[in-house]
Amino acid sequence: xxxxxxxxxAPGPKANATPPEAPTSKDGIDLLLLEESLAKTVWERMxxxxxxxxxxxxxxxxxxxxxxxx
Amino acid sequence: MQNLSELTRxxxxxxxEFVLIGGFAAVAHGATLVTRDVDICCxxxxxxxxxxxxxxxxxxPVHRSRxxxxxxxxxxxxxxxxxxxxxxxxxxxDCLGEVLAVGNFDAVLKQSVEVELPFGRCxxxxxxxxxxxxxxxxxxxxxITVRQLREIKKRHQE
Numbered sequence: 401x402x403x404x405x406x407x408x409x410a411p412g413p414k415a416n417a418t419p420p421e422a423p424t425s426k427d428g429i430d431l432l433l434l435e436e437s438l439a440k441t442v443w444e445r446m447x448x449x450x451x452x453x454x455x456x457x458x459x460x461x462x463x464x465x466x467x468x469x470x
Numbered sequence: 471m472q473n474l475s476e477l478t479r480x481x482x483x484x485x486x487e488f489v490l491i492g493g494f495a496a497v498a499h500g501a502t503l504v505t506r507d508v509d510i511c512c513x514x515x516x517x518x519x520x521x522x523x524x525x526x527x528x529x530x531p532v533h534r535s536r537x538x539x540x541x542x543x544x545x546x547x548x549x550x551x552x553x554x555x556x557x558x559x560x561x562x563x564d565c566l567g568e569v570l571a572v573g574n575f576d577a578v579l580k581q582s583v584e585v586e587l588p589f590g591r592c593x594x595x596x597x598x599x600x601x602x603x604x605x606x607x608x609x610x611x612x613x614i615t616v617r618q619l620r621e622i623k624k625r626h627q628e
Contacts, residue, residue, distance in 0.1 A: 427617040434621060438500045442585045446475045449497045452504045453472050
């Protein structure tokens with residue numbers, strides 16, 4: 401089915417539009433990240449910390465390997 | 471490989487009398503900063519210290535300041551120790567007898583909350599206690615953690 405030419409179109413993102421910034425508190429805390437964390441259970445937060453640690457270690461290991469290459 | 475959740479599970483299942491403090495406690499409350507060690511405050515008596523040894527025994531625990539020295543507690547050590555800084559295959563576990571700006575184990579216990587984890591109940595230093603302890607440490611990352619903890623506290627009050 402074709403859209404009617406008179407039908408209102410949802411405004412699409414403009415090519416030069418600036419992406420919205422994440423809301424931050426007065427103290428500079430990323431409130432979206434904090435809300436995401438608070439939506440998790442205590443155990444899920446602990447596991448997320450471990451996931452982040454593993455990723456950081458993987459990245460660090462890759463960096464060390466790259467630097468070691470002649 | 472570090473696995474702080476597994477370290478916590480082992481301590482809970484060993485029925486160790488402890489309260490989770492430090493960065494991992496902040497994570498448990500919702501802080502988004504990543505932490506690399508498990509800090510606990512525990513009762514420093516022989517029964518409890520033996521539980522730590524049993525819980526971590528197969529993870530090759532050594533004293534952090536003396537990595538050549540495996541954790542092998544004697545009754546004399548158990549009666550004299552105030553803190554225990556350990557390195558294991560799954561990460562660092564720092565066991566403290568008291569917490570700066572909060573007090574000894576009994577004071578820390580009074581200012582803790584119980585949370586239900588998949589393998590049992592675990593006590594965690596409450597937001598006010600953790601904020602006080604982090605403020606007293608006054609390191610750069612502690613100040614960032616305190617800001618997050620204050621925001622979390624505000625949200626709990628709303």
